[in-house]
């Protein structure tokens with residue numbers, strides 16, 4: 001549906017480099033496919049994500065995401081789309097937006113040769129199928145796009161709204177001058193609307209834009225396809241098919257040392273007693289926010305350690321009672337296929353309950369929920385145990401000891417292809433003694 005999305009491994013690098021928990025607002029410029037917006041807004045619940053773009057499809061999706069609409073009419077070669085929409089009962093704004101996306105398929109075959117003409121005819125004749133597919137993928141995108149605002153308009157103007165200290169600018173501006181205007185030429189000629197005012201961006205001026213942000217002391221993470229000597233490059237991504245992508249960052253190191261607020265919010269719960277576990281007990285894993293998890297960490301984790309906040313917090317409930325907590329984060333060590341378990345704790349030391357929590361931390365249900373939120377893919381989990389002992393009794397037999405270092409042990413585990421309930425049954429039969 002979109003051209004020029006940020007590649008997934010490039011996006012993962014952004015998650016490693018930027019500590020989004022330090023910011024109140026993220027200004028995502030040139031949102032395009034909303035891949036970045038979706039990944040960060042679904043991952044960091046407290047971060048307000050502000051999106052922006054100028055093309056008719058991204059503008060319409062952005063407005064849909066904030067429950068607004070855009071006025072436009074299909075005309076000329078796309079006039080049949082208006083008839084198609086009128087002939088269907090109960091069409092909403094999402095149907096109109098899906099029709100733009102389906103029309104982009106026609107645009108791909110807009111030159112006059114016979115091959116293209118046959119393709120165009122096929123899409124027009126089967127427009128309903130293309131429309132339905134586009135509607136489903138837009139709906140999937142909207143389901144994980146909790147953005148705070150959307151502004152149609154020039155990204156350089158939008159960047160002026162960012163404030164030092166509390167805000168960060170994220171952008172992947174066009175890498176060809178006028179490239180997006182060419183991509184949207186067909187729909188612009190055949191859909192009548194009032195486009196937002198903006199200047200066609202010349203990628204040669206990217207350094208000027210970044211230097212302006214630096215002058216204003218704004219944190220940023222911006223992608224470009226040119227190496228700029230006067231700017232610090234936080235990463236370079238090579239691919240066989242596309243030009244390299246460079247990642248420019250500012251203020252990031254400073255901001256990652258900023259003190260994190262560890263707000264704690266109390267909630268009512270009953271503790272699970274492992275002696276009451278039965279083969280029929282029901283296990284539920286619930287997502288928690290970081291303030292609730294801070295409250296539990298203060299109760300169950302060693303007080304002498306300053307515990308870092310994780311990105312993903314879960315509690316394990318057995319028969320409705322709290323059995324333990326799991327705090328995960330993206331690996332900070334550039335290992336793009338691993339999730340890092342910052343801590344997993346149980347409410348009781350009895351019956352090896354802690355083993356159950358450490359096993360559930362690797363459940364496919366938890367990992368795939370994080371994958372859906374971050375749009376990333378993970379093969380394994382890692383954790384560190386700070387101990388002078390040669391093995392950890394908790395992880396022994398359920399995770400693999402990967403390395404032994406002075407004062408700590410590194411454990412790895414593949415993702416368990418089991419639900420928390422299936423893991424519970426395994427634990428119940430093997431360890432609950």
Ligand SMILES: C[S@@+](CC[C@H](N)C(=O)[O-])C[C@H]1O[C@@H](n2cnc3c(N)ncnc32)[C@H](O)[C@@H]1O
Pocket residue numbers: 002003004005006029030031032033034035036052053054055058153154155156171172173174175180198199200201
């Ligand atoms: C490289 S794409 C963005 C990729 C996006 N981050 C993603 O992952 O899909 C560039 C986007 O910039 C938008 N754009 C072009 N000129 C713009 C301008 N002056 N202001 C705001 N957006 C602009 C285009 O419509 C296009 O969607």
